Amino acid sequence: MMLQNPSTKYAAFPPVRLTDRTWPDQIISKPPVWMSTDLRDGNQALIEPMSIEKKLKFFDLLIKTGLKEIEVGFPSASQTDFDFVRRLVEEDRIPDDVTIIVLTQSREELIRRTVAAAAGAKHAIVHLYNSVAPVFRKVVFNMSREEIVNIATTGTQLVKELLAQHPETDWTFEYTPESFSTTELDFSKQIVDAVSAIWQPTPQKKMIVNLPTTVECSTPNVYADQIEWMCRNLQNRESLIISVHPHNDRGTAVASAEMAVMAGAERVEGCLFGNGERTGNVDLVTLALNLYTQGVHPGLDFSDIDSVRKIVEECNQLPVHPRHPYVGDLVFTAFSGSHQDAIKKGFAKQQPDALWEIPYLPIDPQDLGRSYDAVIRVNSQSGKGGMSYLLEQDYGLVLPRRLQIEFSRAVQVVADETGLEITSQGIHEIFEREYLEQTSPYAYVSHRMTEDTTSDESVQIDIALLQRQAPLSLHGGGNGPIDAFVDALGLDIKLMDYHEHAIGHGANAKAACYVELRLDNGATLFGAAIDSNIVTASFKAVLSAVNRQLKQKEAVGVAATNAAA
Numbered sequence: 001m002m003l004q005n006p007s008t009k010y011a012a013f014p015p016v017r018l019t020d021r022t023w024p025d026q027i028i029s030k031p032p033v034w035m036s037t038d039l040r041d042g043n044q045a046l047i048e049p050m051s052i053e054k055k056l057k058f059f060d061l062l063i064k065t066g067l068k069e070i071e072v073g074f075p076s077a078s079q080t081d082f083d084f085v086r087r088l089v090e091e092d093r094i095p096d097d098v099t100i101i102v103l104t105q106s107r108e109e110l111i112r113r114t115v116a117a118a119a120g121a122k123h124a125i126v127h128l129y130n131s132v133a134p135v136f137r138k139v140v141f142n143m144s145r146e147e148i149v150n151i152a153t154t155g156t157q158l159v160k161e162l163l164a165q166h167p168e169t170d171w172t173f174e175y176t177p178e179s180f181s182t183t184e185l186d187f188s189k190q191i192v193d194a195v196s197a198i199w200q201p202t203p204q205k206k207m208i209v210n211l212p213t214t215v216e217c218s219t220p221n222v223y224a225d226q227i228e229w230m231c232r233n234l235q236n237r238e239s240l241i242i243s244v245h246p247h248n249d250r251g252t253a254v255a256s257a258e259m260a261v262m263a264g265a266e267r268v269e270g271c272l273f274g275n276g277e278r279t280g281n282v283d284l285v286t287l288a289l290n291l292y293t294q295g296v297h298p299g300l301d302f303s304d305i306d307s308v309r310k311i312v313e314e315c316n317q318l319p320v321h322p323r324h325p326y327v328g329d330l331v332f333t334a335f336s337g338s339h340q341d342a343i344k345k346g347f348a349k350q351q352p353d354a355l356w357e358i359p360y361l362p363i364d365p366q367d368l369g370r371s372y373d374a375v376i377r378v379n380s381q382s383g384k385g386g387m388s389y390l391l392e393q394d395y396g397l398v399l400p401r402r403l404q405i406e407f408s409r410a411v412q413v414v415a416d417e418t419g420l421e422i423t424s425q426g427i428h429e430i431f432e433r434e435y436l437e438q439t440s441p442y443a444y445v446s447h448r449m450t451e452d453t454t455s456d457e458s459v460q461i462d463i464a465l466l467q468r469q470a471p472l473s474l475h476g477g478g479n480g481p482i483d484a485f486v487d488a489l490g491l492d493i494k495l496m497d498y499h500e501h502a503i504g505h506g507a508n509a510k511a512a513c514y515v516e517l518r519l520d521n522g523a524t525l526f527g528a529a530i531d532s533n534i535v536t537a538s539f540k541a542v543l544s545a546v547n548r549q550l551k552q553k554e555a556v557g558v559a560a561t562n563a564a565a
C-alpha cells in the first residue's frame, strides 16, 4: 500500500551545488561515440539470454547499423558468452574499424578469463567495474572507501599486466565506477583518479571513464551537473574519454544522456530500443534519431527501422511498444480529427526540398523506411480531414470542403455505432453507399444534347431515365448542360456549387463530379458521381443529390407517420 507520507521511507536525492554550470547553454552539434551494450547489459536482462546464433545475428545487425563499439558480452559469466567472443575473434567476424568490449568484475579469475576471451581481436576494450556508492559499500561489500578503491586499483593493475602479454591486440581500458550517479562526487573522483594513476593514459592512448546511472535516482539535470563536475575535476582530463551509461528507472534515460553529452560526455552506452536491466538502458535509436531531427547525422543508419526492430525483437524475445519513439506501430498515426486536419494541410503545403514542416510529425516517416499509409486512421475521434485524406490518397477522390463536412457526419454515425476503426476501404464503401449508389428513384440511362448559340437557352437536352425501373423521357433547355438537365427534371432545385476532377490518367481516366443543390426546403445537399464522361458524371451527380433528398423526405415522412401512430 502506498504511504501517506513517503518521506518516512524515501529521501530526496541531493542536488549538486554547481552554480556556474555551463551545460544548459550547450547545443549538441555532433554525435557522441555510440557503444552498444545489447549483447551484454541487454543480454543479461533477458528472460532467456541469447544463444550464440542469436548473438551473431544481433552482432551483424549492429555492424550494419554502423556501430563501431560493441560490448559483446561478459565472457566469464558463461561458456556461451566466452565461446561467442572466441568465435568473433577466430572466425574473423569483426570488421577492422570495429572495437569489441568485454566486461568483467574486478576479480582475478574473472579478469584472466575475460582477457583470454578477447585476445587476438584487432581492437578490444577491457571493461572493468566495481560498485562505489554508499549503499553498495555498506550492504554488498561491507568495506571502507579505501578498500573499495583497492578493488579497482588491484584489478586495473592485473588487467595492465595481462594485456601486455597480448601485444597483437590494440587494447583500450575502460573503467566504470558502478552506481556513480548515487555516489559522493569526491569519492568518484578519488577512485577514478586512482585507477587512472595506475593505467597512465595519455592524450594519444586514452582511457575510457564510464559514469553510469546504474539506477536512475534523480532528475537528468542533476546527472548533467555530476558529469560537468567530473569533467572539470578529474586529473589528466585530456587523456580520458568521458562516457555515460544511463538506465531508465525514472523514465528519463534519454534526457539524462542528452544532458550529459551537453555537460561534456563524449561517448554513450545503450541498447537498441532501450532493452537492458529493469526499465532498460538508454535507447540508442531514440538518441540517434533525436539528433537527426536536429539536422545532425548520428552516424547510425535506421533507413529501414522496421527490419532493425524485427531482428531485435526476435533476438530479445521482447516486443517493442507500439508507442515507442520513431519505431512503434502507432507513432506516425493520427486518429484524432484536429491532428489529421493539420497533417493533411502539412502534406499539401510541404515542398520537396524545403525544411520538414508537417505538424505532429517530428520526422518524415519515409526517412525510416516507413510509408505514409498509416499516418491517418479513422475512428470516432476523427474529423473530415482524416476521411477525406484517405479518400484522396487511396481512391483519388478530392472532396470539396463542404462535401467533406457533410460526408464526415455519415462516417461519424458508423464510427459511433461500431466503436471501431474504419479502414480506408470502409470509408470508401460509405461514400459509395451515401453518394455513388444513389440511383433510386431516378437512374440515368442516356442523354442527347444539341447546342444553339443564337438562343438564350443555348443547350437543349433529351434525357432518358428510369424512375423506379420504369422508363422516363424528359426534355429541357438551359445555358449549359447541367442547367438544361435540371430544367428537364422539372424539380424545385437550384445548382449551388459544382466541382469536378479527373481520376487517373490516359485512356482509363475517369471524371469525378460533385454538385451541391439547394432544395425546395432551402437546405442544401450534395450529390456525387464518377463516369468516364465528364458531362454524364455531372448529370449522375445531380441525380445522386435528388435521390438523396427524396430518400430523406421519405424518411422524415415515415418518422412523422410513426410518431402520429
Ligand SMILES: CC(=O)SCCNC(=O)CCNC(=O)[C@H](O)C(C)(C)COP(=O)(O)OP(=O)(O)OC[C@H]1O[C@@H](n2cnc3c(N)ncnc32)[C@H](O)[C@@H]1OP(=O)(O)O
Pocket: 041, 044, 074, 076, 077, 078, 104, 105, 106, 107, 110, 129, 130, 131, 140, 141, 151, 178, 214, 277
Ligand atoms: C550494473 C551491471 O550491470 S554489472 C554487470 C552485471 N552482470 C552480471 O552479473 C552478469 C554476469 N555475471 C555472472 O554470471 C556472475 O555474477 C559471475 C559468474 C560473473 C560471478 O558469479 P559468482 O562468483 O557467483 O559471484 P556473484 O556474481 O554472486 O558476485 C558476488 C561476489 O562478487 C563481489 N563482487 C560483485 N561485483 C564485483 C566487482 N565488480 N568487483 C569485485 N567483486 C565484485 C561481491 O561482493 C560478492 O562477493 P562475496 O561473494 O565475497 O560476497
Ligand SMILES: CC(C)C(=O)C(=O)O
Pocket: 041, 129, 176, 178, 179, 210, 212, 213, 214, 215, 245, 247
Ligand atoms: C557495469 C556498468 C557499466 C553497468 O552496466 C551499470 O552501471 O549499469
Ligand SMILES: [Mg+2]
Pocket: 041, 212, 214, 245, 247, 277, 281
Ligand atoms: Mg548497466
